[in-house]
Amino acid sequence: MSTTRTARSRKPGRAFRTRAGRLQSWLPLRLPPHRASSSMLAGAYPFLSPPPPPVDRALVGTDALTGERFAFDPWDLYAAGALTNPNVLLAGVIGQGKSALAKSLAIRSIAYGRRVYVPADPKGEWAVVAEAVGGTVVRLVPGSSTRINPLDVTAADPLIARGQRLRLLTALVEATLERPLAPPEHSALDAALRSAVGVCGDRQVTVPDLALALADPDPVASRADGTSVTERSADGRDLLHAVRRLIRGDLAGLFDGPSTVTLDRNTPMLVLDLSALDDETLAVAMTCAAGWVESAIVSPDSGPSWVIYDEAWRVLRLEPLVRRMQAQWKLARAYGLANLLILHRLSDLDAAGDVGSRARSLAAGLLADCSTRIVYRQESDQVGAAGAALGLSTTERDVLTALPRGTGLWSMPGRSYVVHHLLHPDELAVLDTDQAFRLATADLTGGPPC
Ligand SMILES: Nc1ncnc2c1ncn2[C@@H]1O[C@H](COP(=O)(O)OP(=O)(O)OP(=O)(O)O)[C@@H](O)[C@H]1O
Ligand SMILES: [Mg+2]
Known part of the structure; x- marks a missing residue:
């Protein structure tokens, strides 16, 4: 035509x-x-896209150009063939409404029977949302009695369970040692995990069980692997130091024993509040916490659920954690989970490693695994990177620096939209993250909060 x-x-x-x-x-x-x-013409005027396939669930707001209502349900859109996967990437500068959008999507999706998991909430801003929808909040505070066991798994198949635990442990140890594991160390970790699981029998293996197995390798297993107990102990020495961080170090008491909380599968929303932890420990704690939630929800009866990673840029700085996350995502797709990854800018993905490095390609893989990309306002120096990463046209790039708060460019395969996210006044009461700032400012000036 x-x-x-x-x-x-x-x-x-x-x-x-x-x-x-x-x-x-x-x-x-x-x-x-x-x-x-x-x-x-579609290249020059990308927003003259066909209307999105009719989706009734989870109203977001209005299409800024047509004024039409805009709803988003990744499972319905995936089923209609409009998306290649249900995962979503959401990026935008500070304070533009990324979390508000994620929270609205969560609240509105719950109304349609979807569940929501927030495996790590570093700012403690999701608890109020979970409480508003009758969900569950688990607060991890150093010194408190609440503890979760990152090695808890629900998979009945021992091979799948071992794979999940090994991926988590490898990520933890590599992130703590700040280097990849050598092949003998991989073998030592694997052997220690097998031995610890064998000792535990029916109960879930814990991090201290693993530390014991690393410190005192099984002689029979060592011989079967063609090594000696002395060599195996030497191979596991650094691993033991890394694992001890969870037992005696800065994370002691949070992840070093059986879980004191169990996941209620009927809860509409589960939030793990990590706001009491400092920046030093946060990335490792986020990995343990996310590992626990993900293993608990990855089951054939989990049903369509959002898994929301707010402030995900903190984890993306560490390659082992990105690797674990990607492996988990591949698994999640089979169980109908939609991951929502929230970043400030697309270049957060580059922070995973140098150009051409494995870490970079892993992070790029995460982006490729997100069929929907929502970009809120970007600084002008970030527009080139964002445009290149997302394959945006010049017209779409021009929009990025001018987007007002709460408005984003929604890019899906073959179509894009500029969407105003509309907040209901009742939601605003729950989502207003500026409130703390206003109260603090009022304290300083002695005036009432505006
Ligand atoms: N669509 C909207 N309409 C009206 N107000 C909004 C909208 N979106 C966000 N806000 C308000 O903007 C403020 C900041 O929003 P929010 O915390 O979601 O930003 P953010 O992008 O997640 O910030 P950060 O990068 O710091 O996490 C909140 O007080 C929120 O109530
Ligand atoms: Mg936020």
């Missing part, structure tokens, strides 16, 4: 002044006609 655009005046005449005092003219506007195929 081709389209011809001519601009003609409706009525030749002179310029005149309107009642509001503005100058207006019906003089003919002489522009050369422009002829282009509809696919070329």
